[in-house]
Amino acid sequence: MWWSWMFISLCWLYPGVAHGGKVLVFPMEGSHWINMKVLIEELHSHGHQVSVVRSSDSWYIKETSPFYTTITLDMASGFDEDFLTAFVTELLNIQRGERSIWKRIKIEMEQIQAGFEINQKTAEMIEMIMENKELIQSFQDAQYDLVLTDPVMPIGAIIAHYLKVPLIFNVRWTSHGEGHFAIAPSPLSYCPMVGSELTDKMSFSQRVFNMVFFGFMEFQIAYLIVPSFDGLVKKYLGPEMNYLSMFQAADLWLMRVDFVFEFPRPTMPNVIYMGGFQCKPAKPLPQHLEEFMQSSGEHGVIIMSLGTFIAELPHELSVEIASAFAKLPQKVIWRYKGERPATLGNNTLLVEWMPQNDLLGHPKTRAFVAHGGTNGVQEAMYHGVPIVGLPLIFDQRDNLLRIEVRGAGKIMDVFTINEGIFFEGVQAVLTEPSYRDNMQRLSRLHRDKPIAPLDNALFWIEFVMRHKGAAHLRTESYRMPWYSYHSVDVMLFLAAVVLTVMVTIFISLKCLCSVCLKKKIKNE
Known part of the structure; x- marks a missing residue:
């Protein structure tokens, strides 16, 4: 029939129609798994077979799923919920009270120590995997078309090179810093180091600080990170390979940012930008949440969430925040665990989990009180909701800084705020139209693309599978x-x-x- 001939012709003319391939995935826990899962589900919908490698102490990566099969390693990663909760709690306790240079140094040292411990456990895990001949043979027998991994941990990269299989990163962070600095030219005159709290417009003294900060990070990489893994890399991949070049040899970097969010900077041909790929139009809310949203009337609703890892703040801080919320005419949905604050108002609903994307996309949502994780910031930007930022750890302050300098949010110091300061900050974002106007402008820029970020990511993943790599882009x-x-x-x-x-x-x-x-x- 004519239509069957047309279909065959279209398939011949359009090479994007790919046969189902086999993908081996080495993910990371927490919020990193949330966005990796989006890619996995999309790969499954395109007919690909996905195998996910998880450790026995995984708390987010489920052992059974209709979208993937699991390979559960009979070993602990050390990066479990208890370890992370204890680490985050320690950092929060250090930061409480007045800020000082000594506290900043102590925070850096705590993060270095925790990173060193994680690297040691990861190195042990790599050696156990590589010495498990039966497991390695099963990887080889499966004949995977590519390895997709989060390079926060180097396990996937090592396995991909050992198997001689094309390697794709789902990346913002590597084990040794922000992804751009690992692969692209990064002039320090206008490329601020993440953690420096600088923008791309730096004074002379700020450029000096950026250079010193860069030197400090390079020292950490050279003396605290590379030695943990370089011996393993040379042992299993050969003396010509070293730890840093192993990352740079990846075929493709799927970068979880775009230049509506990131400051302009040099990039590379094999970096594919998919910022906001996990964002999507809001779905209908569960009935109890929809009723709560509608009950807010003309004032609307404030959403508060501090991300995957941090659901509980120091109790006295929660009391201050609850008191400020109680004074607002808006209603509040607050993702919260722990002891219920005595000052909680009738306008505030505490939940242990929330459909964050769907709430942010609801027409009644007026502001988002957030810690500044990349996923939450991008979802707020996608839906045009201004942010009240309460950065806690890691890159969160820098993420929020990128929103604040564009006039789409306001950063508050979570450890010096009280009821009055927090109330005034939230009121400013709610009542000053420029915050919402600027965030909605960012939303329009972010959405105005010829191809959706997730579709773009899937095209390039299948491109690498079709062509057995992308060496011409590297x-x-x-x-x-x-x-x-x-x-x-x-x-x-x-x-x-x-x-x-x-x-x-x-x-x-x-x-x-x-x-x-x-x-x-x-x-x-």
């Missing part, structure tokens, strides 16, 4: 020693040439002058 700079990458050898050579020419000219002129002088003396 720079070969990772194979170059540092002095070649920065052209130090070329500059020294050219300097030597210039110096040789100048010395030659000088000697020639000196000899010429000497000959002329001798002739003059002889003539006299």
Whole structure:
């Protein structure tokens, strides 16, 4: 029939129609798993077989799912809920009260110590996997088309190189910092280090601080991170491979940001931007939540959530926040665990879980009180909801800074606020139209794309599967020693040439002058 011939012709003309492939996934826990799961479900809907590797102490990655099969390792990652809760609680306790340089140093040291412990446990896990010949053989027998991994931990990257399978990162962070700094040129004059709390518009003193901060991070990478893994990399991948070049050799970097959020900076051909790929139009709410939203009348609703890892604040701080909420005419939905604050008002609903994307997309939502995680910030931006930021740890202050400098939110210091300060901050975001106007402008920019971020990500994943990699997009700079990458050898050579020419000219002129002088003396 004519339509069957048309279908065959379209399939022949459009190579994007791919056969189902086999994908091995090494994910990360918590909010990282939430966005990895979106990719996995989309891969499944395209007919691909997905196998997810999880540790026995996983608390977010379920062992059974209609979208993937699991390979559960009989070993603990060490990155479990108890460890993370204790770590976050310690950081929160350090930060309480007046801020000081000593507290900042102590926070950095705590994070370095926790990172070192995680790296040690991860290294042990890598060695156990690589020495498990039966497991490695099962990976080889499965003949995967690619490895998709979150490079916060290097396990997936090592396995992909060992199996000689194309490697794709679902990335904002690697084990050694923000993804751009691992792969792209990053001029420190306008590329602020994450954690520096700087923008792309820096004064001289800020550029000095950015350079010093960069040096501090490079020191950590060289002496605290690389030594944990470089021996394993050389042992299992060969002496020509090192830890950092293993990351740079990845075929594709699916970057979970876009330039509506990120400051403009250099990038690379194999970096594909999919910021907000997990965002989608809001679905209808459960009946009890919809009734609560509608009961807010013209004042609307404030949503508060501090993300996957932090559901409970110090009790006295929760009491202050609850008191401020009680004074507002808006209603509040607050994702909260722990002891119920005595000052909680009748306008506030405490929940242990909330459909955050659907609530942010509801027409009654007026503001989002958030900690500044990448997922939450992007969902707020997608739906055009201004943010009251309460950054706690990691990159959260920098994420919120990117929103604040665009006039779409307000950052508050969670450890110095009280009822009055918090009330005034929320009121400012609610009553000053510029916050909502600016966030809705960001929303329009973010949505105005020729292809949806998730569709773009899936196209490039299947592109790598179809072509057995994407080496033509990957720079070969990772194979170059540092002095070649920065052209130090070329500059020294050219300097030597210039110096040789100048010395030659000088000697020639000196000899010429000497000959002329001798002739003059002889003539006299």
